[in-house]
Structure formats: structure tokens, C-alpha cells
Amino acid sequence: MKMTNDKGKYSQYLTVAGSYFANKGWVHLLLAGGLYILYKMFFRTSLPFFLTISSLPLMTVIFLLIIKYSKQSFYTLFILQFLLAAAYAVTDIPLGVATLMCTLFAVVLLFAYGMHEKIDWSESRNGMLMLFLIWGVYCILEIANPNNVQAAWNISITHYLIYPIVCAVIVPLAIRNIKGIQWLLIIWSLFILLAAAKGYWQKNCGFNEREQYFLYVLGGARTHIIWSGIRYFSFFSDAANFGVHMAMGVSLFGISLFYIKGVWLKIYFIIVIIAAIYGMGISGTRAAIALPIGALGSFIILSRNRKACITGISVLALLFLFFVCTNIGDDNQYIRKMRSAFRPSQDASYQLRVDNRKKMRELMIHKPFGYGIGLSKGDRFYPKERMLYPPDSWLVSVWVETGIIGLVLYLAVHGVLFAWCGWILMFKIMNKRLRGLLTAWLCTAAGFYLAAYANDVMQYPNSIPIYTAFALCFAGPYIDKRMQQSKETELKNEQ
Numbered sequence: 001m002k003m004t005n006d007k008g009k010y011s012q013y014l015t016v017a018g019s020y021f022a023n024k025g026w027v028h029l030l031l032a033g034g035l036y037i038l039y040k041m042f043f044r045t046s047l048p049f050f051l052t053i054s055s056l057p058l059m060t061v062i063f064l065l066i067i068k069y070s071k072q073s074f075y076t077l078f079i080l081q082f083l084l085a086a087a088y089a090v091t092d093i094p095l096g097v098a099t100l101m102c103t104l105f106a107v108v109l110l111f112a113y114g115m116h117e118k119i120d121w122s123e124s125r126n127g128m129l130m131l132f133l134i135w136g137v138y139c140i141l142e143i144a145n146p147n148n149v150q151a152a153w154n155i156s157i158t159h160y161l162i163y164p165i166v167c168a169v170i171v172p173l174a175i176r177n178i179k180g181i182q183w184l185l186i187i188w189s190l191f192i193l194l195a196a197a198k199g200y201w202q203k204n205c206g207f208n209e210r211e212q213y214f215l216y217v218l219g220g221a222r223t224h225i226i227w228s229g230i231r232y233f234s235f236f237s238d239a240a241n242f243g244v245h246m247a248m249g250v251s252l253f254g255i256s257l258f259y260i261k262g263v264w265l266k267i268y269f270i271i272v273i274i275a276a277i278y279g280m281g282i283s284g285t286r287a288a289i290a291l292p293i294g295a296l297g298s299f300i301i302l303s304r305n306r307k308a309c310i311t312g313i314s315v316l317a318l319l320f321l322f323f324v325c326t327n328i329g330d331d332n333q334y335i336r337k338m339r340s341a342f343r344p345s346q347d348a349s350y351q352l353r354v355d356n357r358k359k360m361r362e363l364m365i366h367k368p369f370g371y372g373i374g375l376s377k378g379d380r381f382y383p384k385e386r387m388l389y390p391p392d393s394w395l396v397s398v399w400v401e402t403g404i405i406g407l408v409l410y411l412a413v414h415g416v417l418f419a420w421c422g423w424i425l426m427f428k429i430m431n432k433r434l435r436g437l438l439t440a441w442l443c444t445a446a447g448f449y450l451a452a453y454a455n456d457v458m459q460y461p462n463s464i465p466i467y468t469a470f471a472l473c474f475a476g477p478y479i480d481k482r483m484q485q486s487k488e489t490e491l492k493n494e495q
Contacts, residue, residue, distance in 0.1 A: 074174035077106040077166075078184065078468070081461040082191040088460075089198070089235030090210065095460055096155035103158065103166055110170060123172035126474040127420050132164040135413045138406060145372045149381040152374030156401070159458050160373060164467045171471035177479055181437050181472065182265075185256060188465065189272045192249040196275035198234040199242065199282050231284035240455040243285025245462055247451065249276035251295035252444040259436030281338075287454035289338050293319065294447030302425055302439050356389040357396065363387070370403035377456075394452035418446065421473035428477045430484070438476050441469035 080102045088095050110119075139161050143153060175181060207215065211233075215221040224231040224239055231239035253269045253276065260266060280288045293316065300312040322328065323339050364370075375383050376397040377390065391397040399407040421442050429435045445466050451457055458466075 074106065074167075074170040075183070075187070076109075077102060077170070078187055078464065081464050082188075085461040086191075086194065086198075086235050090208075096158065099460055100155075100158050100162065103162055106170065107166060110173070119173065121173075123475065123478050124169040126168060126172065128168040128417060128470050128474050129165060131413045131417055132161060132168060135409060136161045136165070138402070138409055139373065142369070142373050142402060142406070145369055147375065147383050147385050148372040149375060149378065149383050152372065152378045152381045152383070154374075156374030159463045163463050164470075167464070167467040167471040168474070171468060172475035172478060175472060175475055175479070177482065178434055178437065181434075182260065184468070185253070185260075185269075188249070189253065189268070191461075192246065192253075192272055192279070193275050195234045195236070195242065195245065196279040199232045199279045202232045202234065203230075203282055226284075229284065232282045234279065237459055239283045240285045240287060241457050241459045241462060243280050243283030243288035244291060244448065244451050244455065244457040246276045246279035246283065247285075247288040247291035248444050248448060248462070248465065249273070250280060251292045251447050252440050254292070255295070255299055255440035255443060256437055259433050259440070261433075285455070286338060287451040287457070289323075290454060291444075291447035291451045294450035295443040296447075298443040298446040299439060302422055302443065304426060353392050356392070360387070360389055360391075360396070360400065364399065364404065368403045368405055370399070370401045370406055373401050376400040391456060393454060394456045394458040395449075396453075397456055397458075414449070417470055418442075421470055424473050424476055429480045431480050434476065434480055434483065438473055441472050445469040 081099060084093070084095060084098050084102070087093060139157060142148060143150070175184070202211070215224060220238070224233065233239040233242045236242040236245065250273055253273050257266060257269045257273070260269065296312050296316055300309050300316075303309060303312070328335075371385060371387055372378075372383060375381065376387055379386060387400050391400050395407070395411075398410050402410065425435055425439055425442065429438065448457070448462070448466050
């Protein structure tokens with residue numbers, strides 16, 4: 001009898017074990033087998049191949065998560081733009097193609113999501129989309145420019161058209177509340193801290209081989225090792241883009257500091273601001289100082305708050321007095337360089353740019369449609385005709401590439417865009433905290449375009465945060481409405 005019972009127990013154990021293996025045991029077997037294969041590969045293959053193969057499971061998981069949360073694909077796009085910029089500092093990647101593919105990938109994911117889940121596209125059919133569709137018609141017509149080089153057009157169209165349209169469509173769908181806006185700030189803050197740390201490393205530990213190649217072989221030393229000292233550029237294409245990006249961080253986080261909740265988050269934002277100021281300083285970029293000034297001026301106009309107006313005007317006045325009316329800090333090379341921006345008549349570099357633009361004007365009389373998109377500095381594309389003088393400004397680049405007709409249309413589109421966003425913030429959003437955070441984004445964009453007149457700073461990864469700012473403003477009324485509905489629901493539940 002006992003023997004029979006034991007046999008029954010063993011049979012039961014085998015059944016349970018078999019069932020477990022059939023359901024879950026294969027996972028453990030595969031895991032053990034995979035670890036054994038990786039162990040063998042580590043000692044018998046090259047390190048790059050090993051790392052590539054071993055990262056496949058992680059990449060698979062990430063891919064599946066992206067598909068699952070594809071409605072929030074903008075967060076993925078936002079992160080990838082910064083990661084690609086950082087990766088370009090250590091390896092050769094076709095940055096223009098890579099960013100374009102990432103952007104299109106985010107769009108494809110969103111539309112794939114919309115095939116099996118209902119999406120309310122009404123929030124995406126906004127004024128920003130309409131304005132850039134108008135601008136897009138002109139950009140497409142530029143393909144017919146006799147001097148057009150399609151490869152240059154394909155790369156530059158990302159900044160001109162694809163980023164604005166993608167942001168206009170995706171941002172209102174992805175960013176649904178204040179928490180979503182704060183997550184964007186946190187993601188961006190990590191990149192700012194990383195960029196500042198890289199700049200600190202360059203200053204204190206020197207340049208790596210790739211950076212030395214840029215300086216001493218490609219000629220970067222001509223603009224980065226100058227009378228005021230070394231201009232550090234972190235993992236950006238040049239010091240100007242680094243400095244302006246850090247100035248964007250100073251402006252955005254400086255204004256947002258007054259509208260976020262939580263002591264620890266405020267302390268963290270202060271740390272980010274300090275890091276951004278440091279990065280802005282070591283870049284030696286004079287145009288960077290224009291960005292916070294422009295942002296602060298815009299904030300005074302949009303704030304509709306007497307205290308904010310008085311504070312903003314006071315800060316602007318103090319900055320003007322410090323840089324124009326005093327010589328305090330001239331012993332510091334970075335302050336001395338920034339001060340020279342307020343004395344343009346004494347600056348040889350500025351005078352050279354003025355002379356170049358006069359010469360450009362004579363050439364552009366015969367080019368009402370410009371030299372072609374992407375060709376203001378496109379010697380590597382070997383166009384039929386080339387601009388003989390460097391534009392040294394994003395707005396001048398637009399003029400050179402699209403002509404006076406394109407520049408007027410570009411300025412008109414962005415002028416209407418700024419006015420529209422300003423009107424939304426002042427009259428369509430009731431929640432003060434939400435209005436403050438969105439104002440911080442828009443003011444940063446305003447300061448950026450002021451800096452863009454002085455330097456060609458519409459580069460990776462500067463452009464996507466700027467167009468995110470406009471898209472957030474158009475998403476603002478919908479976020480505000482959801483916040484009001486949430487408050488009403490809470491009040492009803494309390495009653």
C-alpha cells in the first residue's frame with residue numbers, strides 16, 4: 001500500500017514538474033543556454049560583436065515597450081536626439097540621416113498605433129501644423145531651384161520642415177498634463193548636466209583624438225582657440241551651439257523654477273541652472289548672452305504680473321549696467337568675452353560679419369529664390385554656384401538658401417506663430433502654473449531666435465526643443481481643459 005502511495009506521489013511530482021516546464025521552464029532553459037553562448041562568445045569573438053549580440057535582448061525589450069507606448073513616441077524621439085548628438089562626439093555616424101530616420105520612425109509608430117487603437121487627431125490639427133504646411137509648399141518648390149542638390153535638401157529639410165510638422169502632430173497627443181511637461185524638463189536636464197560635465201572634462205583633462213582632429217586638422221582651432229582663450233564645445237558641433245544650448249537651459253529652467261512644485265525638484269533645477277551657466281561661460285559664445293536677455297524680455301511681456309514685470313526689468317537693467325557701464329570681472333576671460341558683445345563697434349569679428357553681409361546683399365539681388373536649401377555652407381555637395389561668404393547666422397542662412405522670398409515667408413510664419421502662441425498663453429489658459437511653464441518654453445524659443453540672428457545655431461540637437469515649445473503652447477488649452485475637468489470631478493466626489 002505504501003509503495004503504491006509513493007508511486008502516486010512521484011507521478012504527481014513529475015506531472016507538476018512537467019507542467020511547470022511546459023509553461024515556464026523553457027524560459028529558464030533558454031536563459032541558461034543564452035548565458036552559456038554569451039560566455040563562449042566573450043572569449044572567442046571580438047568585443048564589438050559580443051556587445052552587439054548581447055544587447056539584442058535589451059533592444060528587443062525596448063522595441064516592444066516603444067510599440068506598446070507608441071502614442072508617447074515623442075518621448076523616445078526627444079531622448080534619441082540628445083543621445084545621437086552625444087554619440088556623434090565619439091564616433092562617425094551620419095547625423096542628419098540618423099535623426100531623420102528616428103523622426104520618421106516615431107511617426108510610423110504613432111500611425112501603427114492608430115491602426116488598432118482609436119486616436120483623437122483633433123488636437124493635432126492646430127495652427128502650427130497649418131503654418132508649416134504653407135511653409136512646406138515653398139520648401140518643396142525649392143527642389144526646382146536650378147542650383148538645388150537633392151542630398152543637401154534631404155538633410156536640411158529636417159530643421160526646415162519635418163521637425164516642426166512632427167512636433168505639431170505628436171506633442172499634443174503625447175503630452176497630456178503638467179506631469180508630461182515636467183518629464184520633458186527632466187529628460188532635457190539630464191542632457192544639460194551631461195553636456196556641462198563633458199565641457200568640464202575638456203577644460204580640465206584636455207581634448208580626445210577626435211576633438212583634436214576637429215581642431216588641428218579640420219581647422220576648428222581658428223575659431224575655438226582665440227584671443228580670449230579656448231572655447232570649449234562639449235559634444236556639440238562647435239562652441240556656439242554648445243553655448244546657446246546651455247543658455248536655453250538657463251532660460252527655461254530659470255523661469256520654470258517659479259512654477260514647479262516640490263522642494264527637491266526646485267533644488268535639482270537650481271543645480272541644472274548652475275551647470276548650464278558654467279557650460280555657457282566656458283563656450284565663450286557671445287550670442288549666448290542674448291538668449292536669456294531675449295527670454296527675460298519676452299517673459300515681461302507675457303507674464304501679466306506686476307511683480308514679474310518689475311523683477312524682469314530690474315534684472316535686465318542690472319545686466320545692462322554690469323556689461324556696459326562697468327569693467328567688473330574683466331580679469332576673467334569669459335566675462336571679458338561676453339562684455340565684448342555689448343561693444344560691437346570695438347569687435348573685429350563683428351565688423352567682419354557686417355562687411356560680409358553687405359557683400360552677400362550684392363550677390364543675393366540676383367538670387368530671389370536663394371542658392372538652394374542646405375547649400376549656405378554646402379561646399380561638400382559641389383553645387384553649381386556657391387555663396388562666397390560664410391553666413392555665420394541661422395537667419396542669414398535661411399536668406400542665402402531660400403532667397404529674399406523665402407526669408408520673408410519664414411519670418412512671417414514664425415512671427416504669426418509667436419503671436420498666436422502668445423495669445424494662447426495670455427487668454428486661453430486659466431491655470432497659472434501651466435501658463436507659467438508654457439511661457440518658460442515660449443520665452444526660451446524667443447531668446448533662441450534672437451541668438452540665431454548672431455550665430456548659425458539651428459543645429460542638432462537645438463532645433464527639436466524649440467519646435468516642442470511652440471507645439472506645447474497649442475497643446476496647452478487641451479491640457480488646461482483636462483485640468484479643469486479633473487478639478488470639477490474631485491469637487492463632486494467630495495460632495
